[in-house]
Amino acid sequence: MTAAQAAAHRLPLVLRNRRFAAVWGAQVLTQAAGRMFQVGAVWWLVGYAAGPDGGLASGAFLAVSTLPAVALAPLVASLIARHPHRTVLGLSAAVAGLIALGTAGWTYAATPPMAVTYGAALVLAGCQAVFDPCLTTSVPDLVEDADIEAATGFELATQSLAGLAGGLLGPLVVDAAGLAGIVAGSAGGYLLAAALIAATPFPAAPGTPGTPSAGGGGGGGGEAPAARRPLRRILAELPFVRRVLLCFTAANVFTTAVFVVMPLYTRTVLHADGSTVAALEAALGAGTLVGSFTGGRLPGAPTVVGAGCLGLMAAALGLPGLAAGAAPAVGSMTVAGWCVGVIGVRFVALFQRLVPTEDRPGFFAVMQALLGATFPVSSVVFGLLGDHLSPRTLCLVQALGVLPVAAALWWTGRGAAAAAPPEDPATAARPSGAAR
Numbered sequence: 171m172t173a174a175q176a177a178a179h180r181l182p183l184v185l186r187n188r189r190f191a192a193v194w195g196a197q198v199l200t201q202a203a204g205r206m207f208q209v210g211a212v213w214w215l216v217g218y219a220a221g222p223d224g225g226l227a228s229g230a231f232l233a234v235s236t237l238p239a240v241a242l243a244p245l246v247a248s249l250i251a252r253h254p255h256r257t258v259l260g261l262s263a264a265v266a267g268l269i270a271l272g273t274a275g276w277t278y279a280a281t282p283p284m285a286v287t288y289g290a291a292l293v294l295a296g297c298q299a300v301f302d303p304c305l306t307t308s309v310p311d312l313v314e315d316a317d318i319e320a321a322t323g324f325e326l327a328t329q330s331l332a333g334l335a336g337g338l339l340g341p342l343v344v345d346a347a348g349l350a351g352i353v354a355g356s357a358g359g360y361l362l363a364a365a366l367i368a369a370t371p372f373p374a375a376p377g378t379p380g381t382p383s384a385g386g387g388g389g390g391g392g393e394a395p396a397a398r399r400p401l402r403r404i405l406a407e408l409p410f411v412r413r414v415l416l417c418f419t420a421a422n423v424f425t426t427a428v429f430v431v432m433p434l435y436t437r438t439v440l441h442a443d444g445s446t447v448a449a450l451e452a453a454l455g456a457g458t459l460v461g462s463f464t465g466g467r468l469p470g471a472p473t474v475v476g477a478g479c480l481g482l483m484a485a486a487l488g489l490p491g492l493a494a495g496a497a498p499a500v501g502s503m504t505v506a507g508w509c510v511g512v513i514g515v516r517f518v519a520l521f522q523r524l525v526p527t528e529d530r531p532g533f534f535a536v537m538q539a540l541l542g543a544t545f546p547v548s549s550v551v552f553g554l555l556g557d558h559l560s561p562r563t564l565c566l567v568q569a570l571g572v573l574p575v576a577a578a579l580w581w582t583g584r585g586a587a588a589a590a591p592p593e594d595p596a597t598a599a600r601p602s603g604a605a606r
Contacts, residue, residue: 229553
């Protein structure tokens, strides 16, 4: 490697790989648009539209927003495996933009029925449920193997950037321009993302030279149908991965409830407005951003790091229940976000290497479905509880629920270490960002 090549390699990935930078930028735009719509709509329901039933109404809205990732997992896996990744990414962003644009026009003309808002949330979430696993599947084809951890860090940082942008803007725009403002802003984000994808050439898939729109070995069009396996077999043949996903699915029952609990906490405990909700969302996003870029540097096996982060997250989620106030709540969200970022980058990078290439489309669709399966239940249950219990009590319930999962994840790693050779990537003690 020449000195010039070495210097170029030290640059951040998004500066030396313009193709990945464009696709990542499109993901930032789509998730920020979706997050702005979700957070803004929840605050609109809690603060303006739903009255005393704000907890249940906002919980049901968030549940609707997560159903597509669960219900469409087999269809999403098939779409990603059978069609060029560029086509899938571009169409999902464009459809979301057109739906949001039409909803915005209706909202500006007249106040739409509540069913329209819920219906728009369902369609937008469906488009995102296609976009995200497709991009994750495309990562090994867009970057070199040595850059997978860096690409994963940027990809996972999307959630925190979306939280910072969409979560900050959503409540503020609702206070200033109502529901119509956030729907219009979301439409712009989706359509700009679609334009970015359309302007970005993708690498040709193996076996299909000269097809720039193909996504590559993850199912962009070059894999034979016989190489694809049923989704159940993918997890059945990856017992360690399956147990880890089950742990995180259980944790999600309590951690994702924060999106219902924090608006209720702001309204009934802090007696504050949308700017406080925006600050809490921004703290969560900032913490996740830092965690996404520092998680690969932490020493220890992924299960040890993950269990420690879940324990720390339990303490953070319980803090606002013990000490009421804006400062404890902001600190809690920052620490919880950092834990989410660390866990994400360590385990997604691990899965990228443990899961065979031909199984990635199905696996990442299943992963998204498993992790999202509990969110509708969590949103409805905690929303309903929020109409009867204090948000401070709900914070303590969250903390107590995460602790057993942290212990289970640690035990899973200990069992895997005893059953596998030391060089097994599932149990290796090196950081995920270490050289291979």
